Amino acid sequence: MDALIHQFFNLDIMGRALPLVLTGLRMTLLLCLIVIPLGLAGGLLFALASLSGSRTVRWGMIVVIDFFRAVPPLVLLIFVYSGLPFAGIRLSPIVAVAVAFFLNTSSYYGEIYRAGLDSIGRGQWDAARSTGLSALSTLAHVVLPQAIRNVLPDLVSNTVEVVKLTSIASVVGAARNALFRRHGALGHLQRLANRACGSNLSRHAMAGGPTDQPA
Amino acid sequence: MNAFLDTFFKPNLIAQYLPSILKGVLTTIEIAFAVVITGLALGLLLAVVRSFQIKPLNALIVVFVDMFRALPPLVIVLIVYFGLPNVGVSIPSFAVLWLVLSLVLASFAEEIFWAGILSVPKGQWEAARSTGFTFLGTLGNIVLPQAVRLTVPPITNRTVAITKNTALGTVIGVPEILNQATTAQSFSGNATPLMMGALAYIILFIPVVAFGRYLETRFAWRRS
Numbered sequence: 537m538d539a540l541i542h543q544f545f546n547l548d549i550m551g552r553a554l555p556l557v558l559t560g561l562r563m564t565l566l567l568c569l570i571v572i573p574l575g576l577a578g579g580l581l582f583a584l585a586s587l588s589g590s591r592t593v594r595w596g597m598i599v600v601i602d603f604f605r606a607v608p609p610l611v612l613l614i615f616v617y618s619g620l621p622f623a624g625i626r627l628s629p630i631v632a633v634a635v636a637f638f639l640n641t642s643s644y645y646g647e648i649y650r651a652g653l654d655s656i657g658r659g660q661w662d663a664a665r666s667t668g669l670s671a672l673s674t675l676a677h678v679v680l681p682q683a684i685r686n687v688l689p690d691l692v693s694n695t696v697e698v699v700k701l702t703s704i705a706s707v708v709g710a711a712r713n714a715l716f717r718r719h720g721a722l723g724h725l726q727r728l729a730n731r732a733c734g735s736n737l738s739r740h741a742m743a744g745g746p747t748d749q750p751a
Numbered sequence: 752m753n754a755f756l757d758t759f760f761k762p763n764l765i766a767q768y769l770p771s772i773l774k775g776v777l778t779t780i781e782i783a784f785a786v787v788i789t790g791l792a793l794g795l796l797l798a799v800v801r802s803f804q805i806k807p808l809n810a811l812i813v814v815f816v817d818m819f820r821a822l823p824p825l826v827i828v829l830i831v832y833f834g835l836p837n838v839g840v841s842i843p844s845f846a847v848l849w850l851v852l853s854l855v856l857a858s859f860a861e862e863i864f865w866a867g868i869l870s871v872p873k874g875q876w877e878a879a880r881s882t883g884f885t886f887l888g889t890l891g892n893i894v895l896p897q898a899v900r901l902t903v904p905p906i907t908n909r910t911v912a913i914t915k916n917t918a919l920g921t922v923i924g925v926p927e928i929l930n931q932a933t934t935a936q937s938f939s940g941n942a943t944p945l946m947m948g949a950l951a952y953i954i955l956f957i958p959v960v961a962f963g964r965y966l967e968t969r970f971a972w973r974r975s
Contacts, residue, residue, distance in 0.1 A: 606956035608918035622942035703823035
């Protein structure tokens, strides 16, 4: 029991690691601030496209959305971060995270928005259009507000998932194929906590993160 | 165009690394099946235990479930794999991934099954009990069949999401698809193995995602 407390809840180590964990927390928040609005906006685009009048666009969107829902986010992230440089596209860790998350979360948000838009009766469209509203204002003022209210719980729980998912950004924080090496541009919660101190695990209990190197 | 093919679909590299990617596919499938079976079984068990309404036990279940739902799976994997050895418990990486993902799936499944059980009207319970069914008989024969049916779409979605997390095994060295692909990529200095890995995931998961889509329309709420 003592060993457990010493290893996982060591106050001394916690005190030393706290500033780094807080820096990591700021990074996590920053990532969320980039990734969530991008996903919400992209999802709306995906949803509108998948309800388009053109059959080709509709089927295309199903393929795109199912593709990004089938690929694990970590695979997508590693592909963007360490696969694309071979094609001459070199992205900084934060941009790579933004791109990978945009594709992944937009697909999930897109499906949720689509369910919401589906739930609004055709009559709402017809009535709004016949009062003289343009298609865009019908969408913005009549259909979307109702649709979003219908799927709000799903949007919120998906957002929670996205926040948790930002933890995988720690993987690209370090050099290619050297996961969790001690250098790298992206200081994420775990990696920073990791760097803080030798071989004590209290920082995990605090931040929840990797310990010493798997390398 | 040729440069593109050489970077992402180089034929000799495809041939060279196909066996190791396939080995990864096998590992991924093994873990996924193990996780789905133990995770769903444990989740159902917890939901059944919770329906007995034993206060201290329920509190424990809620704490356990909420903890595993709040922590990112990657974090739990790393704590178990790198943390527990320091207190003398070392578990092989394959087992760590299986254990952690099972517990995460169990937590989500418990919540979904519990919601399903709650959604069965109280009258069903009372009617069954008054015909002489025992508590367990009612639960097993009357309530659960109705509850589980209702939970099929959310359970499927959640299960798919958790099985995709098998890719997290790569950070602790489980030789699944992503791990094989990144290893092959660093040996060959070419993105072809990564592309193969991504394709392997697509082939594995597209049918599952499509099945989820079908379930969603099949079990969709009738809206007025």
